[in-house]
Amino acid sequence: MENDRLAHLPDRKRRELQLAAQILFDEFDDALKTKLSDKGKRGRILKLILFGSHARSDWVEDRKSGYVSDYDLLVIVNYESFGEQHPCWEKAAERLLQEMTITNGLSTPVNFIVHTYQDVNNQLARGRPFFVDIARDGIVLNGLPGFPLASPKILAPEDARAEAQRHFDHWLPSAERFLRPLLLVSGLVWSSIG
Known part of the structure; x- marks a missing residue:
């Protein structure tokens, strides 16, 4: 792990990131052991990238409220077959949660996404x-x-605005479906905001 670029993080956070990386690599390596095809055996994690608040050095740790910024990791693999839907990532997520809730190896939640290099x-x-x-x-x-x-x-x-509008149009309906029951329970009238 390139610790010189992590100098802005306390030692505890660097150790936690090292543990999270080890879990991701271990689960990926275990998945490779079961592959029969040559292509499957050539699966690789090409890059593991920390992004978000911990990379930018603006994370939050408010122990009073309980809000803690999570670690955001991008796992870049070489084949689509090892993409986000591969079972090894579910196992990795389970192990990360176990480190958070049972063994206390992590005090910060870890979220990761998996994409191919291409x-x-x-x-x-x-x-x-x-x-x-x-x-x-x-x-x-x-x-x-x-x-x-x-x-x-x-x-x-204009392209950035079109991109933002596309995301807004895509996600607004699910946000409305999520908020509608909450607003009804709280007594707010949906039509007043929609």
Whole structure:
């Protein structure tokens, strides 16, 4: 793990990130052991990138309220078959939760997403803000040589607005479905905000 780029984090947080990385790699390696095909045996984690508040050094730890910023990790793999739906990631999530709730190896929640190298670079080439932020602010914790991230495309203001509108249009209906019962229970009239 490239600790020089993690100098802004306390030792405890660096140890926790090392444990989280070890769990992700262990579960991935265990999954490779069961693969029969040559392609399956060539599966690799190409990069593990810390992004979000812990990478930017603006995380929150408010023990009074109980709010703690989580660790956000991007796992970049070489094959789609090892993408987010692969069973090894569910096992990794279970182990991370166990470290948080039972063994107390982690005091900070860990969230991770898994994408292929090709997908990440395609997203960067399209200027997708989420991936551009990761490329700009993220810290590579582990990485194999020879797999650079694409240079992010900077969207023109009108393209950035269209991208934001697309996400808004996509997520607003599910937010409304989530909020409607809460607003009804609290006595607020839905039509007053919708």
